[in-house]
Amino acid sequence: MSRRRPRPAWQVADFFALEREAEVYLAAVDACLAVPAVARRLGVRPQATAENARAAMLAEANVERAVAPCRDTQERFRALLERSERQRRRLDYLRDRTHPLTVALCGMTVLTLLVAVFLSWPAVLGAALALPLTGAVIWRHPVWRMHVLLNLREWALRPRVALLDRRTAWAAAAWSRDLQGNGVRPLTDRVVEALLGEDRDSLLLADNFHGLRSPRNPRYVVESLAARSLTRKIAQLESGGTIAVSGSRGAGKSTLLEACAGEAGFAVVVQAPATYSPYDFLLSLYVRTCENYLVHQGHVPPAFLRISPFRRVARRLLPALRKRLTVLAFGLSAGALVVLGLAAGVRSLTAQQWPTVRAGAVDLWRQAAGVVLDIWNGERVGAAVLVVVAGILLWSLRRWKQWRAIRMGARVTLVVAGVVLAVAAFVSLLVDDDVRALLREAAGKGSGKDFILLTVLLVGIVNLFTERPWEIRGRVLLTLRRRRRTAWILFTAGLALLFTMPLTLALAADPENPLRLAIVLTGLMLIKMATWSPANPVPRLVTACRDELYRLQTVQTASSAVTAGPPQLLTAQTTSLSTMPPNFPELVSDFRALLTEIAAEQHLQEQRVVIAIDEVDRLGSDTAALAFLGEIKAILGVPHVHYLISVAEDVGASFVRRGLPHRGVTDSSLDDIVHVPPCTLEESNEILERRASGLSEPFKALTHALSGGVPRDLIRYGLRLDEIEARTQFVELTDIAGQLILEELSDTLAGFRTLLGKQRWTARTGTILVAFRNAMDHLRPACPCGSTELRRALEHVAFHDLRGRLGEEAAAEVSDEARELLDEASAYALFSLTLLDVFGRGDFARRRDEAAARGPDGALELLGRARQELEVSPYSARHLIGSIRTAWQLPEGLTAGPAAAVPLPRGTDCPRHPRVPA
CATH class of the missing domain: 1.10.287 (Helix Hairpins)
Known part of the structure; x- marks a missing residue:
């Protein structure tokens, strides 16, 4: 029978039949609430506490929802638990009815038997006689007999109960895992979301920011449309070509080049120098190519600096010496064993056959020596003529193409001879x-x-x-x-x-076996001689790259000494020869030749060669970049080599408008171009989800708007979110957005004020600088509070009207450059004010949906486009920002009325956020 669990103090519904089930469920709830992703969301709002979440999970309706998906594992656990409790109650019943005297008597009997076994044989015989008598006495007594039977049943039941307890524990663990995976955990997420209330996506609760802290880590790279386009263009240019990667700084050109280089069979990635010299750049590229190829082939590039001559010699000799010593040690040991085993057989063969062999060799030597002496003395004129003809024929055969076939025939002959000797040795066993x-x-x-x-x-x-x-x-x-x-x-x-x-x-004991082994070894040696080749031969291209590194990075000097004159008057003459570095045309020719061979080798292996030249946009202007492309044009166009060059947008635009009205250097230098545009909102969301999982949509939209979709700035602003959260403990979107936007606006206006300070001002126009200083004083306190004074200060800059504040005469004294800077600063201030109105107010989800319903101008994507438009023109950016403000129903002018001057700065204390000093 099962026991009903009394209602516990934590008021869980009377849902479980056994109290153990309730304990397992409660442990699963606590485990799910302790998960970092859940615990991070608890405590950020007053009602979203761990106690409230736990109480909600213990409500009867939620218990039913959590347990429903895990019925099977619960039923198995309940069945085992009920069986275990029944067996345990039976065990308790037997233990309660066991007499202590019976247990003591049985124990003394067993102890007596053990002592008797270890003492002596007579004691064993005595125990063997005493035990049956004791058993008969106990068995005849009904009470004692009942206690003995109960004891035996209890001892037999204990292992079954222990096994059932273990199986029950396993079933409880299985049910707990099922609850945490399929029942409690999903319900816990919904309960916590309900406790967080509306607009819960406006909380900064990212799982981690690891990907943002490693911006160049390839595991966080997201494939973009530009990456797929570049892959297609490389595949189309099968025989090689030059592709430019165009885009603004920070758009991800370097990451794109590194990704393509990583997929290639052989790749070299270099950075263009800021102040370039074509010769120095090509020399650096040449050296980098040779070093990368050596590493690609598993060799170590030679080091020429900070190494003494002794260390260079030691680095070369020690590995070879170590290898030779190892071979020598094993060779001597193996040779000694072989000689010891074959010595008797070889001596026997030598004693039998050596006289005959020696006599034949001596006769042949004497005959050959006689013929040579006769030719030398002129006694055999015909033989002398034949010898001369043979010498001439031998010299004429030095370039005979059939020598390779003859060498191959000799090798085949040696192999056949070795096989014949080895087989003959085994055949001789059958003939014996x-x-x-x-x-x-x-x-x-x-x-x-x-x-x-x-x-x-x-x-x-x-x-x-x-x-x-x-x-x-x-x-x-x-x-x-x-x-x-x-x-x-x-x-x-x-x-x-x-x-x-x-x-x-x-x-094995046959006396001719040593001779047979000697014949077999001789045959194997002939086969080894015919098939021998140098171990791990160094490829020709590896040697060529190593030689080029010596030529390009060292100055080689050779000297020779000549001694002339009679012995009593010796004179010495010394001549030295020093190599000169190659000039630019020679360097280009040698580099193209080496790269052509490397590319041909990789092409045979169906691999791609990529030369990536990055940071060309660092040269400063499109004129310098185009001049750089014109200088390095000589190394482009190598067959089966893909050159990838990152350039700025203006160089890419020069290639796109080729022939309109005239052709430039990009027409003849580049084969195609890939433009890397800023990320769309969807692409920015994918990047942030990969690098900062768990970041909610409003924060992704905020970072996208501030960065304009530029990946480098997107990562930077993502890190700023983490930095602000760690510094201020803010988690609400309104607080973090206000803090981030105001800090960025303060830094930007400080930069504009520095540029404005370089312009010429008068007493009447100098009030513009005063207005900027007062606005920066309002922005300097690190507090996101949206006070009326702060808004008036921002509107004073955002809705800047030069003529209305200075008058026609004073406004005419402002230079065009200063006027343009003021318009740019005003447009950026208006953009920042728009971001504050969008992200710095509560109820973001409702306002976002309402703005999107009013038309395309209410989409969050347009905020990033407005940031991109600020880099083109402040006037077109203001037009786009005005459309956005209309869609979001934001004021399009001064809300606090016209003001001749910016209001006084805020104080240093912040009543709303006491944790953050204002």
Whole structure:
């Protein structure tokens, strides 16, 4: 039977049949509330506390919703829990009815038996006689017999109860995981969102800002339309070409180039110098290409600086010496073992065959020497003529193309000879009379064991010297390393067992075996000589790159000394030769030749070569950038090489309008261009979601509007959100947006005031600088409070009217440059005031939906476009900002009435935000 749980103090609904179920559910609720993503949202608003969330999760309706998806695991847990409680109650019943005297008697009996076993055999016999008598006495007494049976049943039930408890704990853990994953956690998110109230997206509750702190980390890079366009253009230019990547600074051109370079088989990424010299730039690119190719091929580029001659020699000699010492140690040890085993057989063969071989060699030597002496003494004129003709023919054959075929034939001959010698040594075993007699004797006895051992040995040899995978049971395929290990085990086991057989021992003891092994080794040496090649030969291009690095980065000097004159009067003459660095045309030619070979090698491997030249827009002006492209044009156009050059927007515009009205250097230098525009709001949301997961939509829209969709500024403003939250503990959109916008406006107006200070002013026009100073004094307190004085100060700058405040005569004294700066500052102030009106007020979600319903001008996307338009013209930007303010129903003029001067600055204390000093 199950016990009804009494109503606990935390007033959970009477929903669970057992109290243990309620405990598991409560633990799941606490675990879900402790999840960082949930705990971060608790406490940010007065009603959204952990106590309120816990109380809501323990309400009967929410308990029903949380448990409903996890019925199966709950039923399994409940069934095991009820069984466990029934068995435990039964165990308690047996334990309560067990007599202590019976337990003591049984324990003393077992102890007596153990002591008797460890003492002596007579004690064992005595215990063997005493125990049956004791058992008979206990069994005849009904009360004692009942207690003994109860004890036995209790001891038998204890392991079952322990097993049931373990299974119940596992079922409880499974139900708890199911609750946290499918029931409680989703409901907890909804409960917390309900407690946060309306406009909950206006809270800064991002999970982390790790991606914003690593702006160049490739794992956070989001593929854009420009990246896909560049990939398509590179694929279209199969034989290579030059593609310009155009865009404003911070648009992501460098990231795009690095991503394309990372996907290429071989890539070099260099930065254009701010004050460039074509020769220095090409020299740097040449050196970087050689170093990258050495690294790409697994070699270390040579180091020429800060290394003493002794260290250079040590770095070269020590690895080679270490390798040679290792080979020498193993070679001497292996050679000593082989010589020791074959010494007797070789001596026997030498004693038998050496006199005949020596006599034949001596006769051949004497005959050859006699012929040479006769030719030398002029006794064989015909032979002398043949020798001269043979010498001439030998010299004429120095470039004969068939030498390679002859060398190949010699190698084949050596291989065939080695194989013949190795096979002949094994065939000689079958020809030997003693061996044949042993085989007939073994065949007469007939043993399946020998066949099995031979099969194991054969399988090991086959798997040891083959490269194809070995299939086991038709499904499991061992890798090459595992197969090798298995083959060695089979080979070693088969060989060890094989030498335990009488036949094998008799064959191994044959006196001619050392001679056969010597023949086999001779054959293997011939095969090795024919197939030998240098280990890990250095590729030609690697050597060429290393030589080029020596030529480009060092000055080489060679000297020679000549001694002339009679011995009693010696004279010395010394000549030195120093290499000169290559000039620009030679450097271009050599670089193109080396890059052509690298590209051809990579093209055969179906890989791409990319040379990325970044930061060309750092040259300052489009004229300097175009001049730079004209200077480096000589290295472009290498087959199968893709040049990617980042340029500014004006250089890209020069390429786009080619031929209108005339053609420029971009027409002949560039094959295509990819424009990297600022991100749209959707792309900015994707970037921020990748780099700062959990950031809500209003904050994404705020950073997009301030950055204008430029990724670099987007990341910077995202970090500013984190910095403001950590510094001020603000989490509401109104507070953080006001703080961020006012700080940016203060810095921007300070920059404008510095530029305005360089203009010429008079006593009547100097009040403009005073107005800017007073406005900056209003912005300087670090507090987002939207007071009336602050708004009047911002409107004074945003709705700037030069003639209305200075008059016609005074306004005419302001220079055109100063007037343009004032218009730019006024437009930016109006943009900042618009952002404050959009993001710095409450109820953002409702106002956003209403503005979007009024037309396209109410879309949040237009705020980013307005920021982009400020870089084009302040007048077109004011027109767009006016449309946005109309869609959001914002005032289009001064709200506090006209003011001749900016009101006095705010005080230093902030009553609304006491944590932040004003």
